[in-house]
Amino acid sequence: MDSLNGSAVVVGAYEHPGRRLPGHTIAGIHREVVAGALADAGLSPSDVDGFFTDSTAPGFGVIDLTQHLGLNCTYTESSEMGGASYVAFVGHAAAAIAAGKCRVAVISLAGLPAQGQKISPPDTPAPVAAYQVNGYGGGYGPVADYAVLARRHMHEFGTTPEQLASVKVASSRHAVHNVNAYQQGAVTIDDVLSSALIADPLHKLDCCVVTDGGGALVVAHPDVARELGRSGAILRGHGEGHKASIAGEVDLTHSAIRRSGELAFAEAGVTPAHIRYASLYDSFTITVLIALEDLGFCARGEAGPFVEDGGLVSGSGRLAVNTDGGGLSNNHPGNRGGMTKVIEAVRQLRGEAHPAVQVPDLEWAVASGTGFRLSNNHYSSTIVLERFA
Missing domain, CATH: 3.40.47.10 (Thiolase/Chalcone synthase)
Known part of the structure; x- marks a missing residue:
């Protein structure tokens, strides 16, 4: 086949x-x-x-x-x-x-x-070797690595902290309908920006939960x-991709999601215009902005305006994203959020998401995940699913 x-x-x-x-x-x-x-x-x-x-x-x-x-x-x-x-x-x-x-x-x-x-075991040499080769950010932890991405996106496209915060706000508005979500209460942009600054420009509420x-x-x-x-979800498209920063020589404002998404959409024979629900990896708020652009839901540099004013909120936004609350508010089990991304996409296609966030008459969904750190060597996989009844 x-x-x-x-x-x-x-x-x-x-x-x-x-x-x-x-x-x-x-x-x-x-x-x-x-x-x-x-x-x-x-x-x-x-x-x-x-x-x-x-x-x-x-x-x-x-x-x-x-x-x-x-x-x-x-x-x-x-x-x-x-x-x-x-x-x-x-x-x-x-x-x-x-x-x-x-x-x-x-x-x-x-x-x-x-x-x-x-x-991974504390003596595993692979991450250390990767940082020695790439020489970029690895010694400062994941928040600093993603802060580099956010700052570069701001520099290139005028993205604002308020736009980053909008991703967290949307996830929290979805999570209030999930009785199992780790963070239950809805937050505002001011709440995000007043939370502790972890690595400029990322605040505590720009970061995923640890569960x-x-x-x-x-x-x-x-x-x-x-x-x-x-009922279930039939696989229509699958793609994978790898990208390295080469010590910052490669543009940091796009990721391996670009390649994995291209492959998945091509195999499925559909475009982002067919998609009304997306499960997007949200280790940090900036991860979602990059995924929106790389998957083609908006043009390069336009993810900031795309997420403003509830752009990711089910029922009223431009695209329903992470209706379970995502890794930012609900669950990031084992530090591998791809699992919950697929689970919520299946719920949506079955019509089993919470009624307050369920996308009506949903036929198509996308789930996309990234592995390791987008400012360094990383991997991506994207799948396109169709409702199976």
Whole structure:
């Protein structure tokens, strides 16, 4: 199969309701979310023959984890693309299904960063090596890295702190309808700008939340999906891309999302004009502005005006974005927000988002994620989904 368009359907999705989980284990969270996603799909562990997760899987990775979950798989993947991983895995699962390697794949995420769990072991040399090669911002932490992006976007296009704050305001207005959201109250632009300045121009409320938890997806062959009779989201387009800053020599105001989005839209045969809901990675407010431009929802340099005046608020804005509250207000489990981006896109396409934020008669949705830091080496994956009924 040359294209993944129509090759697989997301038939199950589950987001762990917890945001602070002391006393839990990574394996235990995987068990909970996989059980939840399979129940949502109407399937059992014995139906699963494919499994996908990231590099933090405990023990001997998928070898131990699939045993713990009671899965007997003919195809597995345990790889690392940071926050882009769980958007990319939907495409990877579809490719395995299209190749006949499996028919029902589970994609599972679990993390405990709020309990002190690290993204990678403390002695892992890869990040240090990357910073030595690129020489850009790595030693100052992720907020400083994204502050560089925000400041450059301001310099190039006149973007304002108020426009950045508008992204957080929209996410908080959505999160008030999500009983599980980590931050429940709606905030104003003044609230964002008066919160602590972490790395100029980014304030505390420009930064995503840090949460425990996880989620899982069940991706199945279309024949399986039809037998289940469950609504879902059929994959129409999938794209991935990589970009490096080369010590700042490459323009910092665009990201690998540009390439992943081009590929996904081309495979799906649609354009951004077809999309009324988008799940966009929101590690920081500036991440959303760059994604809007790179995906073609607005022209280069125009994301600031695009998000003003509630531009991302469902029901009244230009484009409904992150209607669960996103990583800025709801959940960023395991520091890998791609999972929740796909879950909310599936909810929207099923018509199962909260009525206050549900996009009516939704046919198409986009989910996009980025991994690692946009000011440095990073990865992106984007998928285009269509309602499956």
